[in-house]
Amino acid sequence: MKNDLKVRVISAIVALAIVIPILLIGGYLYYVGATIIGIIGFNELITLKNKEKKLPRVVRALSMTCFIFMMVSSYTSKSVAIDHRLIVMILLINLVPLLMIDNKKYNSDDAFYLIAIILLLGISFSYLIILRNANIHYLIYLLLITIMTDTFAHFFGTKIGKHKLCPKISPNKTIEGMIGGTIFGTFLASMYFMTVINTETSAILVILMTLFLSLIAQFGDLAFSAIKRKYGVKDYGNIMPGHGGVLDRLDSLIFTMLAFVMFFENLI
16 A cells, blocks of 8 residues: 555656646647647547457547647647637548448447547647647646645545445545535635736636536546446556556546636636
């Protein structure tokens, strides 16, 4: 148990030592770093699918190309608007092979799985770049929401948690943990927003927005846990010893960024 904790702490410190400087420096170093992390996360979902059915290499290569193109297209952008031509390209590239590949090797279920993960991760990791371009403090605000919510949910769940939140999806999560994580995640992130990002914004609106995002962060965690449970795996990967894969660490942030976009245009 102590060795496991030691491994988790060391891997977390190493990850932070790499990620924080890249986040602060920004620019193409950040773009490339975010793209590499995105590729690893995308490959984790491809690997999950391959456990059920191994997809043709050409299809995997095309879907990965679509994902990378979405990432590259967001470089230097500060707008969250999506080019519909890009969506059409993704649909065609993944649906046309249905006419050329044997149905037993690649069918419509496979195609729509790939389309879904390209859009989910492509849009999410693009926002990771776009929000950094717009204002690094937006990204820090979202990181505070997810990290503080998760940290205090774990603390309260461990100390006083008695009532299971979603036992069939994540047996260790409790209602008490959810409430504690939401309260402290909302408070700390709201304070950051009102003191660093915008001191003139209505406190009530900021608190309500942050409360909503804190809940969405926990929903994202559960949603990605449900995917793992469907495929019978504990972690998406092992890139971070003791922590799992990229998606194990960024599941909450992905959903939080997607939800934050609903408010983004009114903030800039």
